[in-house]
Amino acid sequence: MRIGELAAQVGMTRDTIRFYEKVGLVAGRRLPNGYRDFPPETVTWLQYIRTAQALGFSLAEIARNGEKLREEPDVAIGLSALFEEKIRVIDARITELTALRADLATRVGTGCPLRAAGQPVGATAGEKAD
Known part of the structure; x- marks a missing residue:
């Protein structure tokens, strides 16, 4: 066509x-x-x-997985494996984003990306206050 x-x-x-x-x-x-x-x-x-x-799924993943699926004797099993792997990737990303959100929340109102809330003006996130 x-x-x-x-x-x-x-x-x-x-x-x-x-x-x-x-x-x-x-x-x-x-x-x-x-x-x-x-x-x-x-x-x-x-x-x-x-x-x-x-x-x-990205186009690169689709291309890579499409080749695998065409060779898979049982497409349903192949797709299930791909979905399970994608879920693991998403879960890992959710964990990363949750940690990032918590880190950002500690900096709200500080006016400085290097200082978490409650830190003295001269301290950065990795330093302890005296």
């Missing part, structure tokens, strides 16, 4: 599909007239890309 028809079916712009082709996420062949021609399964793959992005 040509790029315009593909774009209409998946609700993406032609430019998005061209970009995905450029970075290797989709592949089409060129017709003698220069038009791109994509196989029908590209529709499903582009829907997968959109869903994976909505679930927090």
Whole structure:
């Protein structure tokens, strides 16, 4: 199918599909007239890309994992493993962000990014007050 028809079916712009082709996420062949021609399964793959992005996967992760999934005998098992790994990454990021939030909260009202609340004017976060 040509790029315009593909774009209409998946609700993406032609430019998005061209970009995905450029970075290797989709592949089409060129017709003698220069038009791109994509196989029908590209529709499903582009829907997968959109869903994976909505679930927090980067295009690099999608490309890397897409290759693995195509080789996986049971796609459901492969996807579950990817989701579990993504959950671990998200949990680690939540822990980091919680610590960052707590650190920022101690600095509110100090007027200085180097001083936590309650520290004397000359002290920085790593120093103890006398």
